[in-house]
Amino acid sequence: MSDEYDNxxxxxxxxxxxxxxxxxSVNPDIxxxxxxxxxxxxxxxxxxxxxxxxxxxxxxxxxxQYFLTAVFTGVVGLILxxxxxxxxxxxELAGFMTAEHYYQFVxxxxxxxxxxxxxxxxxxxxxxxxxxxxVGARDMVFPYxxxxxxxxxxxxxxxxxxxxxxxxxxxxxxxxxYPPQTIxxxxxxxxxxxxxxxxxxxxxxxxFTMGGLNYMITILQARTRxxxxxxxxxxxxGIFTATVLAMLAFPALLVSAIMMTLDKVLQTSFFMPTILxxxxxLEYGGGSPILFQHLFWFFGHPxxxxxxxxxxxxxxxxxSVHARKNIFGYRMMVWAIVGIGALSFFVWxxxxxxxxxxxxxxxxxxxTTLIIAVPTAMKVYNWILxxxxxxxxxxxxxxxxxxxxxxxxxxxxTGIFLGNVSVDVPLSDTYFVIAHFHxxxxxxxxxxxxxxxxxxxxxxxxxxxxxxxGKWHFWITFLGAYxxxxxxxxxxxxxxxxxxxxxxxxxxxxxxxxxNEFISIAAFIVGAAQFILIFNIIKTLKTGKKAEQNPWxxxxxxxxxxxxxPEHGNFGDRLPVVHRWPYDFSVPGAKEDYIPQTTxxxxxxxxxxxxx
Amino acid sequence: MHAGIIFLxxxxxxxxxxxxxxxxxxxxxSNWKGMDDTITLTFWVGGGVFVAVCLFMIYCVFRxxxxxxxxxxxxxxxxxxxxxxxxxxxxxxxxxLAPGLIIWNQYVNVPKxxxxxxVMAWQWGWQYxxxxxxxxxxxxxxxxxxxxxPFGINPDDPFGKDDIMVESDVINLENNRPVKIxxxxxxxxxxxxxxxxxxxxxxxxxxxxxYWFEPxxxxxxxxxxxxYCGVGHYAMRGGVEVQDKADxxxxxxxxxxxxxxxxxYEKLNVDGNKxxxx
Numbered sequence: 001m002s003d004e005y006d007n008x009x010x011x012x013x014x015x016x017x018x019x020x021x022x023x024x025s026v027n028p029d030i031x032x033x034x035x036x037x038x039x040x041x042x043x044x045x046x047x048x049x050x051x052x053x054x055x056x057x058x059x060x061x062x063x064x065q066y067f068l069t070a071v072f073t074g075v076v077g078l079i080l081x082x083x084x085x086x087x088x089x090x091x092e093l094a095g096f097m098t099a100e101h102y103y104q105f106v107x108x109x110x111x112x113x114x115x116x117x118x119x120x121x122x123x124x125x126x127x128x129x130x131x132x133x134x135v136g137a138r139d140m141v142f143p144y145x146x147x148x149x150x151x152x153x154x155x156x157x158x159x160x161x162x163x164x165x166x167x168x169x170x171x172x173x174x175x176x177x178y179p180p181q182t183i184x185x186x187x188x189x190x191x192x193x194x195x196x197x198x199x200x201x202x203x204x205x206x207x208f209t210m211g212g213l214n215y216m217i218t219i220l221q222a223r224t225r226x227x228x229x230x231x232x233x234x235x236x237x238g239i240f241t242a243t244v245l246a247m248l249a250f251p252a253l254l255v256s257a258i259m260m261t262l263d264k265v266l267q268t269s270f271f272m273p274t275i276l277x278x279x280x281x282l283e284y285g286g287g288s289p290i291l292f293q294h295l296f297w298f299f300g301h302p303x304x305x306x307x308x309x310x311x312x313x314x315x316x317x318x319x320s321v322h323a324r325k326n327i328f329g330y331r332m333m334v335w336a337i338v339g340i341g342a343l344s345f346f347v348w349x350x351x352x353x354x355x356x357x358x359x360x361x362x363x364x365x366x367x368t369t370l371i372i373a374v375p376t377a378m379k380v381y382n383w384i385l386x387x388x389x390x391x392x393x394x395x396x397x398x399x400x401x402x403x404x405x406x407x408x409x410x411x412x413x414t415g416i417f418l419g420n421v422s423v424d425v426p427l428s429d430t431y432f433v434i435a436h437f438h439x440x441x442x443x444x445x446x447x448x449x450x451x452x453x454x455x456x457x458x459x460x461x462x463x464x465x466x467x468x469x470g471k472w473h474f475w476i477t478f479l480g481a482y483x484x485x486x487x488x489x490x491x492x493x494x495x496x497x498x499x500x501x502x503x504x505x506x507x508x509x510x511x512x513x514x515x516n517e518f519i520s521i522a523a524f525i526v527g528a529a530q531f532i533l534i535f536n537i538i539k540t541l542k543t544g545k546k547a548e549q550n551p552w553x554x555x556x557x558x559x560x561x562x563x564x565x566p567e568h569g570n571f572g573d574r575l576p577v578v579h580r581w582p583y584d585f586s587v588p589g590a591k592e593d594y595i596p597q598t599t600x601x602x603x604x605x606x607x608x609x610x611x612x
Numbered sequence: 613m614h615a616g617i618i619f620l621x622x623x624x625x626x627x628x629x630x631x632x633x634x635x636x637x638x639x640x641x642s643n644w645k646g647m648d649d650t651i652t653l654t655f656w657v658g659g660g661v662f663v664a665v666c667l668f669m670i671y672c673v674f675r676x677x678x679x680x681x682x683x684x685x686x687x688x689x690x691x692x693x694x695x696x697x698x699x700x701x702x703x704x705x706x707x708x709l710a711p712g713l714i715i716w717n718q719y720v721n722v723p724k725x726x727x728x729x730x731v732m733a734w735q736w737g738w739q740y741x742x743x744x745x746x747x748x749x750x751x752x753x754x755x756x757x758x759x760x761x762p763f764g765i766n767p768d769d770p771f772g773k774d775d776i777m778v779e780s781d782v783i784n785l786e787n788n789r790p791v792k793i794x795x796x797x798x799x800x801x802x803x804x805x806x807x808x809x810x811x812x813x814x815x816x817x818x819x820x821x822x823y824w825f826e827p828x829x830x831x832x833x834x835x836x837x838x839x840y841c842g843v844g845h846y847a848m849r850g851g852v853e854v855q856d857k858a859d860x861x862x863x864x865x866x867x868x869x870x871x872x873x874x875x876x877y878e879k880l881n882v883d884g885n886k887x888x889x890x
Contacts, residue, residue: 273819274817277662289816362720374761378697384669391682392677415649422716423651426637475618499845517701588683593684
């Protein structure tokens with residue numbers, strides 16, 4: 001194969017401008033973009049330090065606030081995971097840890113990482129920062145509500161963290177909070193701990209709804225002229241679809257949290273059947289523990305995609321920019337995101353194959369679950385086909401993307417094991433499940449987050465992160481995380497159940513001791529490696545190289561702001577006008593290997609791109 | 613070092629790990645070999661896709677590394693290729709789903725000759741009950757549970773009288789005879805799980821759940837609780853002893869029926885009252 005491709009052919013581009021390519025003469029309307037129908041948004045500019053940095057209405061500052069708060073919870077979650085791994089790998093060194101502590105750490109680690117870290121980071125963090133910039137808006141449409149959204153989240157985090165300090169400690173019910181044990185003696189933190197957890201979740205949902213309304217309406221209503229839906233970067237598509245999912249799924253969580261609070265405080269019996277504890281029949285009766293599981297997973301499964309879809313979108317953009325090639329099959333990618341989002345509401349009970357629900361559900365949910373594998377696989381193919389015949393920069397951002405592909409495919413394949421109902425029977429509730437979901441919704445999205453941090457840091461801070469440190473950060477994290485979770489699947493095959501404080505000496509488990517030690521050591525190293533990033537950020541802010549505008553030569557609007565970092569209002573006097581999709585990389589005949597979205601067709605008239 | 617080489621080593625390492633791993637499933641001791649086979653099939657198909665995708669990615673990383681002045685190909689879509697990939701994936705997925713559903717169909721349809729075993733779970737332990745000569749278990753209610761009636765059998769139910777109460781956390785099973793495990797819980801969720809049998813199901817308070825298997829290897833096995841049930845979860849162990857027919861029947865003959873148990877408690881009570889009067 002040569003490096004030259006058949007560029008004489010006319011390719012279909014995703015630009016919708018009218019152009020007469022055959023004669024080379026320009027249609028007079030070629031640059032026409034419909035005038036805007038409404039006036040510009042009025043912005044409330046800050047008057048004081050507090051209004052600028054604390055109770056701020058600028059989506060970019062709110063995004064950074066979300067980001068930092070989420071990272072704080074992530075560090076707490078990381079430390080909890082270290083404590084768990086200490087107990088599992090080296091119980092002799094963890095003498096201070098009781099079973100109560102262990103289960104509290106497990107629970108808080110899970111809840112923090114899924115909800116307060118990943119969800120808040122992707123939607124609150126990246127969503128706030130990138131949506132207005134990428135769609136060419138001056139800010140979110142409801143800046144004040146957006147500010148409230150962050151502070152609600154902040155209070156939710158504060159309440160969550162407070163539960164570490166109440167009598168009895170935080171809840172140790174497992175992050176799934178399955179009743180009846182969640183609110184009964186015998187589970188750690190069944191008093192104040194669980195109440196604070198439920199309150200914190202409710203606050204999170206309320207705060208998130210405020211943010212979510214903003215993301216959705218900004219994307220639907222505040223796009224700049226020329227920014228059609230099918231010209232939006234996939235990042236925006238991912239975040240948009242995830243937000244729609246969140247708006248539909250979080251109410252189920254809110255409802256179950258409210259009902260469980262009532263069961264706890266007022267002895268109602270939404271989820272509580274007749275129960276015998278310590279020889280006494282409790283004052284409950286008639287409720288259904290499985291009802292809670294349905295509600296929880298009706299939220300919980302879309303939640304997986306609330307994390308995954310923004311990651312899908314972001315990684316598509318990163319791969320395209322750094323491979324200098326348009327994303328392959330853009331329309332397929334958009335429909336895959338939307339389709340996965342819709343399907344994600346029909347698969348929830350695949351978490352419940354052995355829950356005791358009517359076993360006939362298994363047929364339906366196994367089928368829907370495996371159907372979802374098809375659009376997901378299409379996305380994977382399109383990522384690697386984007387690399388194919390690209391001009392790939394192997395920089396830190398691309399490394400994270402490649403790491404994402406490896407871990408995501410790995411975790412996706414094990415998902416086919418667990419989704420396929422009868423295969424799930426031996427594997428459910430074992431370490432196979434732990435390995436699967438950490439690979440697919442822990443490590444893979446984390447790879448995207450890291451790639452995104454290295455990619456957009458120059459925009460946010462105006463300085464380039466150190467590549468050398470970044471490479472160390474990547475390789476330690478990727479190789480370490482892979483060696484934690486890849487072998488862990490095999491513990492699941494042995495049959496080692498999850499949520500075991502201690503394995504004792506079950507004959508078929510003693511062989512797992514060596515692996516547990518190895519996994520723990522890897523976990524300590526991977527966790528510690530994350531501080532390389534923090535060091536890198538501090539070092540860069542102090543002495544780092546100043547970033548030029550648009551250092552990656554990307555096309556999307558966030559790189560074409562009036563200043564770097566962008567100021568309040570983003571685009572100076574005039575909003576940008578969009579003429580094309582953001583993936584015009586290496587267009588045959590064009591002068592540069594990228595054409596910004598704002599470039600009018602008449603400026604690139606010598607290219608052979610034709611209209612769709 | 614080139615990034616592609618490290619990624620390649622990761623993939624090769626994964627394959628070697630899978631081939632040489634000392635950690636793999638325990639020897640199966642039940643009829644659910646089909647589950648193992650479906651796992652193996654999924655491993656071949658899924659593992660193949662994983663390796664193929666990663667190798668293709670690594671190839672691209674080597675082959676299309678950035679060179680100044682070179683241009684990537686400009687090709688936004690390839691309808692034909694996308695169609696082929698979609699259908700190939702759909703076929704592959706269907707091929708994996710089919711055996712999964714077939715085995716699930718077996719799993720939810722209990723054979724007629726299965727012997728019922730009532731497993732009652734509590735924080736944190738197991739108790740077992742078998743039907744007596746009439747082959748039927750008596751109905752139960754949580755509120756009836758007492759020292760002289762550990763399963764809460766309804767005293768008026770004639771089927772309950774001859775139920776066999778196993779006073780141990782180890783249950784004996786007859787080899788090569790299907791068992792229908794009926795699961796009940798008096799407090800929170802539990803799950804009666806023996807890794808060698810592959811099968812499992814949650815015990816849910818307020819309802820009775822079930823699953824079945826046919827043990828086919830004589831021996832002793834450890835029972836684990838596989839659904840988190842509070843702070844004693846990890847210590848909630850029990851046992852199963854699979855025996856040949858003769859041994860099993862000998863063991864069965866030694867067990868007490870509900871009637872005998874009630875009578876024993878009545879006697880204890882009477883004796884206790886006499887003691888108190890003295």
